[in-house]
Amino acid sequence: MVYYIRFLKTPRLQKQKTGTLSASALICITTDLGDAFLAQDEDLVVTLRLAGNRKAVCQGPLQWQGGKRELPVALGPLTSSFVRQLMIMEITLRDSQTVGSDSLLNQREIPLVISGWSAPFGGPQSDVAEKIVERRFSVNQTVHLSIWEETGNSIARHIWDAAVASVMYLQQLIAGDQISSNTALSTLLQSERRSPLHVIELGSGCGIVGIALAELLPQCSVLLTDLPEVEEIVSKNIAAAQPARSSDLQYRPLEWEEELPNDLFKPPTVDLILVSDCTYNADSLPALVSVLSRLVKLSPHALILVALKRRHESESIFFNLMKSAGLESLSTDRMNLPSQYDECDEIELHCYGR
Ligand SMILES: C[S@@+](CC[C@H](N)C(=O)[O-])C[C@H]1O[C@@H](n2cnc3c(N)ncnc32)[C@H](O)[C@@H]1O
Structure with missing residues (x-):
């Protein structure tokens, strides 16, 4: 079975004691049913991108440890030029072929862990991203699917x-x-x-x-x-x-x-x-x-x-x-x-x- 990166807490901006801003989230890696967590270790990459032009603002490594049920994510401090700009948090496998989307082109390319893209956050409206996650799949050379799922435990509002x-x-x-x-x-x-x-x-x-x-x-x-x-x-x-x-x-x-x-x-x-x-x-x-x-x-x-x-x-x-x-x-x-x-x-x- 494939595993899905889920936001237990969607990305949000947080003010540090020093007055600088950082972005944080809480994730897990779980099955479609949400009944088991990924039991093996995986190296991940977390990237903050500007929502409009997808320019990377900040990036860092992240390690999922098998046996854990959740993983805190933190990126920052953010430079002042990015404050109040809409951003998206992207979490992918470090060694996957994910370049902006997960491949469904053939069975050998499907990643074990399906990447997640957050809803935009950090703009003038809200510091916290909506409780949804986007999956991006390349289905062939021209069809690139964008499918939103909810982050909660609904059976219906997930991809299986x-x-x-x-x-x-x-x-x-x-x-x-x-x-x-x-x-x-x-x-x-x-x-x-x-x-x-x-x-x-x-x-x-x-x-x-x-x-x-x-x-x-x-x-x-x-x-x-x-x-x-x-x-x-x-x-x-x-x-x-x-x-x-x-x-x-x-x-x-x-x-x-x-x-x-x-x-x-x-x-x-x-x-x-x-x-x-x-x-x-x-x-x-x-x-x-x-x-x-x-x-x-x-x-x-x-x-x-x-x-x-x-x-x-x-x-x-x-x-x-x-x-x-x-x-x-x-x-x-x-x-x-x-x-x-x-x-x-x-x-x-x-x-x-x-
Ligand atoms: C496990 S989900 C599968 C969703 C989707 N087909 C997929 O594979 O990602 C099963 C779906 O069947 C729907 N379903 C279950 N019982 C139903 C009913 N009595 N009438 C209509 N839809 C129902 C649920 O709402 C849910 O969206």
Whole structure:
């Protein structure tokens, strides 16, 4: 599993006894679920940059020690010329290939620790950065994703590992890499299309998967859906997105237990349904499968792409429920994410159709 740099306390300016200013924060390095901390030591670099032109103001080394649950960060003193200027704190691995973003270009380049960029702070409005963190991913030579997550413990407002693998998988299929025996999905994702591709994502969280698809594929209309609690963060990510030619992104709340609204999408059919890391809670699986089944009744030709990381035994009822709903498994592919001590972690990508 990959680990994520999280701000336990977002960056802030602090006045020292000497009257000078320094920037401080408190971070941890944890899993998507927040249930374990990175157990190996890692050398990190912390950099303060001006928000406007990304000029480095101050930089220093930082060491994460395995076994710890948090790490204080302090940089300074700041020279007076930078006081009251908006800044961003960036924390990356010292030896990573991160040059302004983490690479999702191929499995060998994904870093074990995903870097974090803070919201701007230190300007005339506020000395403390908002409680969000930006992830920056290079998906191919031209698509560079910017996705904001919350720093708190919400399940919905974070990026999960299966989403990282889904983005890589979709990128490779769109690039024409022979990574799957499933020609139906590869054909659907061809960029030369006669008509627009209509996609819905269920349980989109911050929206990284659907946003990546809309940025990678021209003529692709993506509707992100989740519970109302994600609206603010997903809207921020949609606003920052740069969809490909004739592609677009929208968000609508959609609770799996409720009726599907009649006007969910126009035209009233979809070609592809995306689901990433939504099978971790066995209690919600009947509702998830029921909404998938209802969507496929409306769009009998739709394909469903479900990305998941096996977290516990109970998740396997998902496959039985899909079978009982008449949803046929067309293919299963696997992507590896890095894990500690040079091991890797497997994400499964299941494609279904009727
Ligand atoms: C583990 S998160 C995955 C988020 C995102 N897909 C990702 O991979 O980063 C699971 C998502 O499913 C959503 N979810 C759970 N139960 C739901 C329900 N009954 N209706 C709609 N969304 C639900 C949660 O709000 C959450 O955003």
